[in-house]
Amino acid sequence: MKPSKLVMFDYDGVIVDSLEVFCESYIGACQDNGLYGIKTQKDVLTLFENNVYAALQQQGVPLSIIDKILEDYERRQSKHLLGLHLFANMADALRAISKKNKVFIITSNISAATESVMRKHGVACFEEIIGAEKEKSKIRKIEKIRARFPGLPAFYVGDTKGDMMEGKAAGTTAVGVTWGWHSREQLAAGGADFIVWSPQELVALLLR
């Protein structure tokens, strides 16, 4: 059966309920590398009003330090992976969406960590999971995948203003989910084409 859409998912805040673990690990990694200005959950959430790595670069953080933060983040996060939960009904939603569409994860997190959490929860429906250690720009990652499936309508599903901006810049229909890290207003400000309030609503949108 020919897939009807290309659906690319953000991971943190869309699939996995990871805000506490992400912030604790990320703030720790920033502190390890001398970025003492990033110390609260709000500071972290502000970085996601853009691509998180572009936001750090705009603050003058060199790429070598950003790579070091990512490494330290990976090490800190690894202690918490087993305790992470998926949002309610999200595993079933992903399985349903993948029956008719090609699905990917495009994340600012680490590919291997993301893969291990999805495996632990028995969700094996992704063509590929592409983390930040492979490429930091979600725009470039989305464009590369789109080029592999010419003609398939492409969607990016995210929970932050930055996700909506990158999804739009890469030519997808941007779908914002309200159970994640940013508010409905922030998703709208990022250019969301659709805003959904439940995984069931997401399934209905992507299977129609």
Ligand SMILES: O=C(O)COP(=O)(O)O
């Ligand atoms: O919600 C976000 O944009 C962060 O999620 P990500 O780490 O999966 O990219």
